Amino acid sequence: MQALTTWNAFKDGNALLLRNGDQALRFSRESRLVINLLGKTGSGKGTQGEELAKKYRIPHISLGDLYRNALLENTSLAKVIAFQANQGISYDVEEVGIGMLAKRLERADCDSGFILDGYPRTAQQAVTLNKTLLHPHDLQIPINLEVPDDLVIQRIANRFFCSPCQKQIREHIEIRHPGHCPDCDQPLTKRVDDAAKGKVESKLLFHHDTIGSILSALSQRDLIHTISCKESDSPQSIFSRITQIVNQTLDDRFKTVQYYNQVDNVA
Numbered sequence: 001m002q003a004l005t006t007w008n009a010f011k012d013g014n015a016l017l018l019r020n021g022d023q024a025l026r027f028s029r030e031s032r033l034v035i036n037l038l039g040k041t042g043s044g045k046g047t048q049g050e051e052l053a054k055k056y057r058i059p060h061i062s063l064g065d066l067y068r069n070a071l072l073e074n075t076s077l078a079k080v081i082a083f084q085a086n087q088g089i090s091y092d093v094e095e096v097g098i099g100m101l102a103k104r105l106e107r108a109d110c111d112s113g114f115i116l117d118g119y120p121r122t123a124q125q126a127v128t129l130n131k132t133l134l135h136p137h138d139l140q141i142p143i144n145l146e147v148p149d150d151l152v153i154q155r156i157a158n159r160f161f162c163s164p165c166q167k168q169i170r171e172h173i174e175i176r177h178p179g180h181c182p183d184c185d186q187p188l189t190k191r192v193d194d195a196a197k198g199k200v201e202s203k204l205l206f207h208h209d210t211i212g213s214i215l216s217a218l219s220q221r222d223l224i225h226t227i228s229c230k231e232s233d234s235p236q237s238i239f240s241r242i243t244q245i246v247n248q249t250l251d252d253r254f255k256t257v258q259y260y261n262q263v264d265n266v267a
């Protein structure tokens with residue numbers, strides 16, 4: 001087992017500084033830190049994404065949230081998505097997702113990096129991500145959260161939503177006032193997508209059909225890390241496995257940067 005190292009995040013103006021003892025790596029517009037969480041619906045990407053965003057001080061960009069927000073705002077984009085949904089066309093039409101993500105990444109909070117959740121959903125989107133959305137010096141860490149289907153189905157059945165707070169409540173059992181939001185005490189509902197019969201199953205089928213080609217497209221640029229999650233794994237234990245992968249990747253990045261600095265000095 002490799003020695004454990006811990007990289008901690010600090011803000012340096014618009015840049016992000018990751019420090020491990022006296023070692024430091026700087027991330028900025030042309031070299032961002034991108035943690036890309038992959039996995040089926042209910043695999044824990046959202047929970048992990050929120051925690052990683054706090055730890056690494058970069059925003060959590062959930063494609064699902066971008067779609068839902070677009071639908072709430074009555075924009076022309078929302079009308080396109082709603083039309084497609086009504087026609088039974090998957091809202092994952094390539095250009096809609098890519099356009100929305102590209103626009104979100106232009107905002108200043110993404111300047112030094114971001115956590116990606118729910119993108120790419122197709123091999124074509126993976127190619128676009130690598131070729132056009134990412135810069136050559138960005139450090140992307142793709143992490144595939146593998147969770148058995150039956151566990152996902154069980155989790156989604158226990159997943160509730162508070163519309164006033166726009167918040168997903170995942171551990172319904174632990175709520176003090178059952179059926180009500182722990183923050184505002186309003187009654188909890190199910191997300192339309194979670195409640196619709198057969199929707200979860202069709203999402204899982206889509207995932208199984210596409211994940212292989214997505215991973216293979218992403219691996220053209222970066223090493224894919226896979227975490228196999230069991231029912232007994234707590235979100236905290238998955239989180240520490242993710243940060244271990246991030247720590248090791250940052251170690252490697254530091255060694256590479258050092259090596260090139262030495263080569264530059266000799267030349």
Ligand SMILES: [Zn+2]
Pocket residue numbers: 162163164165166167181182183184185186
């Ligand atoms: Zn609430």
